[in-house]
Amino acid sequence: MQQRRSVLSVFTLTLAVVLGAALLTNLGRTAAEPASDAEFTGSGRVVIRDAAMVLTMDSKLGEGPLGALADADVVMEGNKIKEVGKDLDARGARVVDARGKIVLPGFVDMHNHLWQSLIRGCAADKELVGWLGKCVIPLYGAPVTDADAYAGTKLSAADVVSTGITTVTDWSHAFNIDFAKGGLRALAESKLRFVYSYNGTTNAALQDEIRRVKREVIDPNPLAHLQVGTHPSTGNFPSLEASEKLARELGVSLNVHLLESKADLTEGQMDALRRANALHSGLVANHVIQTTDADLDELARAGVSVAHNPLSNMRLASGVIRLPEMKKRGMKVGLGLDGGTNDTSDMFNVMRAAVGLQRATTTDPAVYPATADVLRMATLGGAEALGLDREIGSLTPGKKADLQVIDAQSVNFAPKVDWVNQLVFNTQPANVSWVFVDGRALKRDGRVAGIDTAKVVADAQLAADHLKKLLPQ
Numbered sequence: 001m002q003q004r005r006s007v008l009s010v011f012t013l014t015l016a017v018v019l020g021a022a023l024l025t026n027l028g029r030t031a032a033e034p035a036s037d038a039e040f041t042g043s044g045r046v047v048i049r050d051a052a053m054v055l056t057m058d059s060k061l062g063e064g065p066l067g068a069l070a071d072a073d074v075v076m077e078g079n080k081i082k083e084v085g086k087d088l089d090a091r092g093a094r095v096v097d098a099r100g101k102i103v104l105p106g107f108v109d110m111h112n113h114l115w116q117s118l119i120r121g122c123a124a125d126k127e128l129v130g131w132l133g134k135c136v137i138p139l140y141g142a143p144v145t146d147a148d149a150y151a152g153t154k155l156s157a158a159d160v161v162s163t164g165i166t167t168v169t170d171w172s173h174a175f176n177i178d179f180a181k182g183g184l185r186a187l188a189e190s191k192l193r194f195v196y197s198y199n200g201t202t203n204a205a206l207q208d209e210i211r212r213v214k215r216e217v218i219d220p221n222p223l224a225h226l227q228v229g230t231h232p233s234t235g236n237f238p239s240l241e242a243s244e245k246l247a248r249e250l251g252v253s254l255n256v257h258l259l260e261s262k263a264d265l266t267e268g269q270m271d272a273l274r275r276a277n278a279l280h281s282g283l284v285a286n287h288v289i290q291t292t293d294a295d296l297d298e299l300a301r302a303g304v305s306v307a308h309n310p311l312s313n314m315r316l317a318s319g320v321i322r323l324p325e326m327k328k329r330g331m332k333v334g335l336g337l338d339g340g341t342n343d344t345s346d347m348f349n350v351m352r353a354a355v356g357l358q359r360a361t362t363t364d365p366a367v368y369p370a371t372a373d374v375l376r377m378a379t380l381g382g383a384e385a386l387g388l389d390r391e392i393g394s395l396t397p398g399k400k401a402d403l404q405v406i407d408a409q410s411v412n413f414a415p416k417v418d419w420v421n422q423l424v425f426n427t428q429p430a431n432v433s434w435v436f437v438d439g440r441a442l443k444r445d446g447r448v449a450g451i452d453t454a455k456v457v458a459d460a461q462l463a464a465d466h467l468k469k470l471l472p473q
């Protein structure tokens, strides 16, 4: 009897647990807590509920230049932002609980070389030319492979998602066609929005390969964009001219490293760009540090966009960009990580450095940019500079659902004093709880989704060991 009673009570208890779980699951569907990763794949409706602050980057949607809203919701439908505001009706939507959190657009990384996670820490005592000579140039003509590029890009892609980046510009050195294929495959798998800058050339077969990549890889992928990359100099003029022509033919931007270090001053870069008819609004120029007033006037008049990469500039002793002078001229400037010269992916650190470099050189705390300026630069500013601001960069309804959710309750961030300043001075990639690209969650509850980290790291180690053998010791 005793045994029977206990069997019965176990049965009753089991029934209660099963019914309770079913009830909770059901409640979860209507109120909170998502059930699985499969529910955040960019289809249906998702509401980011009760965010303590939403920085929309759209002054029509909220207060101030960053369009700030307190205690607000963001509704995504499919791959787009549907609505932003208070107490939105989101019946039937899956819910991300954002109480105590901050929502803002995903970061736009204007300049990176994703394969370069394989050369992290390389030649840390060198300036640009010395670093290139030790860590990059020897790989031209070397047997670097599809697998190398894939492994390095896979690792970097997970790292950039982790820091809240939703669009990345990958200036690939494209050492060979297979190397480019490996990078492109990893980018497509990452589900990041990306701009692939394929290195141009005078070689007809390689030009045809770039046309094929545009047609077969980039155009069918709504997350992908193409640019043609090259180096502007008198010595490289034929390749620069051919790259500019190919970029025009394909209707894409040309992407160059310009006036990065003092060594570039001997290369006739501005003259080469002028002669190639490449100084126009379709040109994206990285660094642009060693400039005269006349250079800036000419670049501003032409509508050239600039990618500022302060951590790379500091590591390579390149100099300090003249951001206040660019601002005065109304130039479009975004921020970038710049690959292996930045060593790791941290857009918050990039914003801090962009503010700090100007303050340290001018001893003026009011110098441009302020914290709100770099937040804009890292989001809408980068989108404008890449010509993508109609689809990304702000939480304006109708734009693509690319956003991040930041936990403001962590020990390095709390308490709430001035959140705009704290986003720049306090935040770390670990504080990024959620990252959505095209409505799909790439980071969820602080964890990069859909990635086998141990395998990605092991594969990157193999590739890094391979590259190390090809580089001078």
Ligand SMILES: [Zn+2]
Binding pocket: 111, 112, 113, 171, 257, 286, 338, 339
């Ligand atoms: Zn670069």
